[in-house]
Amino acid sequence: MTDVRDVLIVGSGPAGLTAAIYAARANLSPLVIEGLGAGGQLMLTTEVENFPGFPEGILGPDLMARFREQAVRFGTEFITADAEAVDLREAPFRARVGSTEYAGRSLIISTGASARMLGLESERRLLGHGVSTCATCDGFFFRELPIAVVGGGDSALEEAIFLTKFASSVTIIHRRDEFRASKIMQDRALANPKITVRWNSAVEEMVGDAKVERLILRDTITNEKSELDVAGVFVAIGHTPNTSLFEGQLDLDANGYIVTQPDSTKTSVEGVFAAGDVQDHVFRQAITAAGSGCMAAIEAERWLEAVAHAH
Amino acid sequence: MAEVANVTDAEFDSLISQATGPVLVDFWADWCGPCKQIAPVLDDIAAQYADRLTVAKIDIDANPNVARRYSVMSIPTLVVFVDGDIATRVVGARTKERLLDDLAEYLG
Numbered sequence: 001m002t003d004v005r006d007v008l009i010v011g012s013g014p015a016g017l018t019a020a021i022y023a024a025r026a027n028l029s030p031l032v033i034e035g036l037g038a039g040g041q042l043m044l045t046t047e048v049e050n051f052p053g054f055p056e057g058i059l060g061p062d063l064m065a066r067f068r069e070q071a072v073r074f075g076t077e078f079i080t081a082d083a084e085a086v087d088l089r090e091a092p093f094r095a096r097v098g099s100t101e102y103a104g105r106s107l108i109i110s111t112g113a114s115a116r117m118l119g120l121e122s123e124r125r126l127l128g129h130g131v132s133t134c135a136t137c138d139g140f141f142f143r144e145l146p147i148a149v150v151g152g153g154d155s156a157l158e159e160a161i162f163l164t165k166f167a168s169s170v171t172i173i174h175r176r177d178e179f180r181a182s183k184i185m186q187d188r189a190l191a192n193p194k195i196t197v198r199w200n201s202a203v204e205e206m207v208g209d210a211k212v213e214r215l216i217l218r219d220t221i222t223n224e225k226s227e228l229d230v231a232g233v234f235v236a237i238g239h240t241p242n243t244s245l246f247e248g249q250l251d252l253d254a255n256g257y258i259v260t261q262p263d264s265t266k267t268s269v270e271g272v273f274a275a276g277d278v279q280d281h282v283f284r285q286a287i288t289a290a291g292s293g294c295m296a297a298i299e300a301e302r303w304l305e306a307v308a309h310a311h
Numbered sequence: 312m313a314e315v316a317n318v319t320d321a322e323f324d325s326l327i328s329q330a331t332g333p334v335l336v337d338f339w340a341d342w343c344g345p346c347k348q349i350a351p352v353l354d355d356i357a358a359q360y361a362d363r364l365t366v367a368k369i370d371i372d373a374n375p376n377v378a379r380r381y382s383v384m385s386i387p388t389l390v391v392f393v394d395g396d397i398a399t400r401v402v403g404a405r406t407k408e409r410l411l412d413d414l415a416e417y418l419g
Binding site for chain 2: 036037038039043044060061080081082084098127128129130131132134136137138140141142210211232
């Protein structure tokens with residue numbers, strides 16, 4: 001017997017949990033397949049300073065624990081495992097976890113995005129041996145050692161600043177001659193005495209037998225190569241949406257994001273809604289994800305009402 | 312039902328030398344989000360494969376020596392020891408299915 005709910009939610013970052021809070025309060029008894037990466041990208045961050053309502057700031061994992069608690073308070077249920085396959089051909093939409101199938105008369109997808117890697121063979125070989133994508137996890141291992149951060153967005157600069165607590169020096173390696181990051185993060189990073197920036201530079205190779213010893217950099221303008229001795233390298237070059245489950249079943253854009261209708265979370269399949277970073281490559285904030293999660297729950301509720309009236 | 316034992320730097324060597332089968336050691340710390348994500352997976356595996364595998368975890372913050380000895384530079388790192396030697400090493404959180412694949416050789 002498949003467990004059929006009014007609202008099935010896949011993913012449990014700010015979008016999925018906000019959708020759950022709204023759906024639960026509307027008595028739609030949502031089931032959230034929260035996944036192995038429960039809580040989403042905020043679980044890998046430290047201080048969140050721009051989430052309204054927390055003037056002193058709040059730790060990312062603490063914020064997500066509060067979101068979850070609020071969803072539980074109104075009766076949301078959780079499955080702590082990854083959805084491995086979905087079937088969106090017709091309602092109820094199905095998601096398989098191991099050998100168990102769950103179904104929803106409506107489905108909200110909020111599977112978010114994952115850190116992108118550079119794609120170098122040496123990067124894969126040295127992952128866990130000096131190469132990391134999680135500064136909060138691994139900064140500890142680089143006390144008084146020189147490290148590099150690759151990237152130029154808010155995440156890269158936030159990681160660089162965080163890592164100065166441990167490292168002897170942090171070199172930010174960025175392909176262009178200016179950062180994409182917000183002004184406040186740029187000011188903080190550039191003012192930090194432990195941080196230097198290698199502009200117009202790309203990582204060609206990570207060198208080391210048992211662990212990272214140095215990087216080979218290429219100047220993106222002159223193509224000149226240079227070396228940088230580091231014990232660790234943190235990759236923060238952006239994200240890719242977690243949409244492989246939905247390929248061939250939903251319209252995705254060229255970069256793999258779920259396409260939603262303007263001013264809506266409706267996808268190409270009626271009754272299936274998408275919220276958060278899985279459909280947003282522009283804003284990608286906890287608060288915008290939460291906002292679209294709210295929209296998805298309201299749209300799912302309206303869709304369920306419309307379907308009920310049609311019968 | 313076997314549980315995941317918390318070991319310290321001081322207890323580590325005797326755990327590894329006294330084990331009769333493979334030992335899976337989870338190097339973790341309290342501040343690490345992915346470590347928390349993989350913890351329930353390890354609880355499951357410890358219970359399900361209690362007759363074949365010993366599962367232990369070591370908090371690298373309180374016990375840095377063993378982590379240093381095995382050059383752990385990223386957490387979670389999962390290391391399987393067989394007869395005291397490293398048999399395999401897995402870095403980063405993953406689903407139970409994928410971890411079981413990674414460990415298949417030691418669960419048979």
